[in-house]
Amino acid sequence: MRSHIATKGIARAPHRSLFKAMGYTDREISQPLIGIANSANELIPGHMHLDHIVKAVKSGISMAGGTPMEFSTIGVCDGIAMNHKGMHYSLASRELIADSIEVTATAHPFDAIVMVPNCDKIIPGMLMAAARLNIPAIFISGGPMLAGKHPDNKNQQIDLVTVFEAVGAVQSGKMTEQQLFAIENAACPTCGSCAGMFTANSMNCLTEAIGMALPGNGTIPEPMSERIRLAKQTGIQIMQLLDKAITPDKILTKEAFMNALVVDMALGCSTNTVLHLKALAHEAHVDIDLNLINEVSRKTPHLCSLSPGGQDRIEDLNFAGGIPAVMKELFDHAMLNTDCLTATGKTVAQNLETVVKKDQQVIRPIENPYHSEGGLAVLFGNLAKEGCVVKQSAVLDEMLQHQGPARVFDCEEDATQAIVDNQINKGDVIVIRYEGPAGGPGMREMLTPTSSIAGMGLDDTVALITDGRFSGGTKGASIGHISPEAAEGGTIAIIQENDQIKIDIPAKTIELLVSENEIADRFSRWKKPEPKIKTGYMARYAAMVSSAGNGAIFKDIL
Template identity: 60%
Template structure:
């Protein structure tokens, strides 16, 4: 066992003494030691209940003859960090989470790992660690939040974000907003729509590193606790068979996950996280692969914010396994890949069935013949940009408008809420990329304000920052190269004409080469916004969004 180097033999008597100081018996020391990375805290609704999930995991490990040893990781709530400097730390926390799990598992050589995340950045951070360490591991998420109800309709966190714009547009009173605040998020779990957290939890299942049901079983259901116990038992099976994450997360498995991404209409943030996760396995997953898979994979599930359904509806309709079965039957996913069940995907899918074809449509009757995400290029984004095309109104798929340029999210949201953005404008928010932000903030506030004010069918938004999975409308993010690197977005001026053509996957600034050359000559790179602490180090090491916004040691990278 891997843990023997820490606990076995004469020279390890001091280590055994330390374990016994915590009440651990000789019998427990002799068993496989399983580390549990718990990201529970009292700040994140998706994580506030993870202590209960972890207790169930421990029960499963003990039932299967192992000894669980729990440790903690950090977790940022994107909703609470939204719209202020705190959001700069969200994406950057992904690398710290991966590093912290690596540190604990290398300092204390576990025989296996169970990773317990739920929300944005924590899921990909833990997946990155699992593939980096490559010891037997299972991921078990905390599950999605149930949907709220307001005035007889479904409501979720995005309903509240968009309500701010409705209040500004006099379409909702402050009293109604106060009621909505009480009703929209009824309890624990990752926010109820197909936002980034649930996107990544579903893709974890599709990748094979989470058990069937990981992405969709609601947080409050007993089935989630049972699944956690199964995860604890299953990691012991993986340890005994020495099945590791890289045995499971092969290139074919990543292709399966991206196909599910396109079928579900997941968050654009998956285009940042999946390449970063794959890189830890020594695999190259780039924007071109997303583009190729999107072109052949129909969008068959319309989930909030693009459509009326939520994760509880997807779960009741058959969940990720039912989606995968349909993709396999259509030749769009590989059934031969291994999963953490210890079986190939085709075995897992034997009992999968679609129980509601309104939620999971057949491939012959999709919402769109193309995937939920499109990769946009053109002179404004030669290295690529990303749009959740499944959440764009058809009238905005082709658009030519006048640029309104802002050098920060704060100035843009102020202009939107003050009524200074008009139909036909294209809002450009720059210097919010991985390096320029730093931290590549999500732009949910401005996109929700536009939607709430009824402008999402008349105004597009372009940024070198990123969007929440809750964003809808013609919102194009991840523009690469970013402004801070001298990308073309740095040279856009108020009044410029921009042409967007999502079906043709292009986005172009319509100015002459001569005018562009003049602007470049007059441009000076901006001074760093943050010059000390973690974000200063992050900005110095982070790559572009097109490369997954990973951090590298620039010196060692040459």
Template identity: 60%
Template sequence: MRSDAMKKGLEKAPHRSLFKALGLTEQELERPIIGVCNSYNEIVPGHMHLREITEAVKAGVRMNGGTPIEFPSIAVCDGIAMNHAGMKYSLASRDIIADSVEVMSMAHPFDGMVLITSCDKVIPGMLMAAARVDIPTIIVSGGPMLPGRYQGRDMSLSNIFEAVGKVRAGNMTEAELTEVEESVCPGCGSCAGMFTANSMNCLTEAIGMALPGNGTMPAVSAARRRLAKLSGMRVVDLVRENLCPSDIMNAKAFANGLALDMALGCSTNTVLHLPAIAHEAGVEIDLDLFNQVSEKTPNLCKLSPMGEHFMLDLDEAGGVSAVLNELITHGFADGSAITVTGQTLSENVSGVAIKRGEVIRSVADPYSASGGIAVLRGNLAPSGAVVKKAGVDPEMLKHRGPARVFNSEDEAYQALIDKQIQKGDVIVIRYEGPKGGPGMREMLTPTATVAGLGLDKDVALITDGRFSGATRGASIGHVAPEAADGGPIAALQDGDLIEINIPENKLDVLLSDEELAARMARWVKPEPKVTKGYLARYAQLVTSSDRGAVLKKL
């Protein structure tokens, strides 16, 4: 066993003495040692219950003859970090998480790992680590939050962000806002819609690194605790079978992840995370592949923020397994891919039917014939930009309007609350990319304010930063190259006409090549916004968003 390097032989007597200081017995040391990474903390609602989930995992490990050893990981709450300097650290935390899991599992050679996650950057960070370390590993999510209820209507976090805009527009009172505030997030779990956290947890099933149900079983359910125990049991078998992430996370698995992404209408942040995970697994995913998969994969679900259904509804409708079964049956996903169950994806989902047709549509009756995400290119985004097209009002799929240019999220938000944005405008937020931000801030506040002000059918947003999975409307992010790298978005001026054509995957500014070149010749690279600490190092190492914002290899 891999753990023999730290526990077997005469020269390992000092090591065994330290294990015995932990209270471990000889019998426990003879068993497979399973590292259990718990990303619990007291500030992230999606992680506040993970001590309980972790104890269930550890019970499962022991039930199947393994010895669990728990260690921690950090986690950022994107909702709490939103709209202030804290959001610069969210995406950047993904690499710290991956590195910390690598450090723990290499310094202490576990035989296998269970990585317990829930929210946005923790999931891809842990999957990146799983691919990098490549020992038998299984992912366990804490599960989605139940929807909140307000005046007989189900709600989630995006509704409270949009409610702020409604108050500013005079369409809601502050007293009503307080009522929404107190009811919209009823308890533990990752926010109740198909935002980034739940998107990534669902995709983890599709790429084969989690047991069926991992993406949708509610955080508060007994089923979630049983799944945790079963995952703990299963990882010990993975060690015995020597089934590793490199056996699972291959090109076929990532293609299945992309297909599910399009069918569910997931967060645009998956366009950052899937390539980054694939990169660690030695599989290259470029933006063109997203469009290729999107063009042929039907969109079968419209979950919040795009529709009225929530993760609880998806779970009741058959969950990810029902969606995958529909995709595999009609040739949109490859059921032969192996998974952590030891069986193929087809075997995992065989016979799982769609139970609520209004939540999961059939391939014969999709919301659209193509997927939920589109990659746009043009003279404004030569290396690509990303939009959740399934969340765009049909009237905004094609739009031409004057640019209103801002050099930060804060400037754009102030203009919105000062009611300086007019119908037809295209809000441009630049210098918020991976390097320029630094950290590529997620900007739910301006997009939700646009919706709350009732402008989501009239105003588009474009940024070299990114948008929350809770965003809806014509919000186009990940513009690459970013402004701080001298991308064309840096040349824009107020009044420039922007042309958006999502059906044709185009994003252009109506300027000649000569004018763009002349403007860029006068462009002066701005001084870094952050000059010390982790973010300063991150800004120097991070690559472009079209490459998944992975760090450069030294």
């Protein structure tokens, strides 16, 4: 066992003495040591209850003959970090999480590891660490929160995005502050990851689809006891993975990534999944080209209409059979690689043998999809030579093709202020630049401006493009991850006010309608701006991070 380098032999008596200082018995020290990366804290609604999940995981590990050893990781709540300096640090926390788990699990050589995340950057950070360590690993999330009920209509479900959009409604005079306060109190009724197919739930679902978690990981709601039982089963199962020597490299294959992309398109997941799957693929030594996403999207119908693009919630998806039921529908139409090994110790085909599809309204059949193409699209053109991403399933039909004058802002705050001050006109294309991985730095999520656009009733006439990124809660013609970013000399850096921008999502193109000579002339006068943050981690991050087209991973300097 890997842990023997720290526990076996005469020379390890000092090491065992330190284990005993923590209360471990000789029997516990001699058993397989199973690390548990616990991201519990009192900062994030999705993480405040993870100690209860970890307690159940420990029970499962102990029942199966292992010794659980818990340690902590950090986490950032994107909703609370939104629209202020804190959001610079959110995406950047992903690398810190991956590095910290690598450090801990190498300095303390576990035989296997259980990852317990629940929210946006914590999940991919842990996935990246699992691929990097390549010891038997399995995931169990904290589960999604339940949707809230509208204070004026108990039949209308609401969530965090409802609150953001209500802010825009107040600012445009369509709602009173008292109505906003009532929605604020009702939107997030339980702990858990926010109740829509936002980034956290997208990543928890894709962790299940790619094979790194047991069925139910992505959709069983946080309040349900079934989640605790799943955590115990996860603790038991990590011992089986250890016994069978099933390591992440046997699960995270090119075919498994293809399966995850197919499920991503069928669900209509967050645009952030492109960043995180690219980053995970890099750690797993698998090549995922952005063009591949369009290829998969063209072949994969959009089967689920989940908030923010639709009315159904994660709890509805769970009742309909969850990710296994989605995969069963895709499996029945030969759209998945069924030989992929998963954390169950079985193949995808074996996992789906007894799965029942329970609700064809929540998970539509292939023959009757919500859209003929998948949820995401990658656009290319002179404005995004290395690509940009849009959640096309959440775009109104009238905005799938759009041309309009650019309204240019060099930061999110200026754009948001212009929106709430009614300075944006119908037909405009809002451009927010210098918000990329390096230029931001940290590629901030921009739920505030996109929600303001929706709340003010402009989402059927106004587009927004940025080298930053969007919350999974964003809907509308919101196009992010424009690469190269402005700070690295991308074309977005030289857009001027009232330049015409043409967006054609069905054709997968985005163009600045300015001549190449004019673009070259503008670049001859362009100067890279000073960094926004010049000290500390984010200054180092800005110097090390690569483009969004590469998953915003650190540059290879070795």
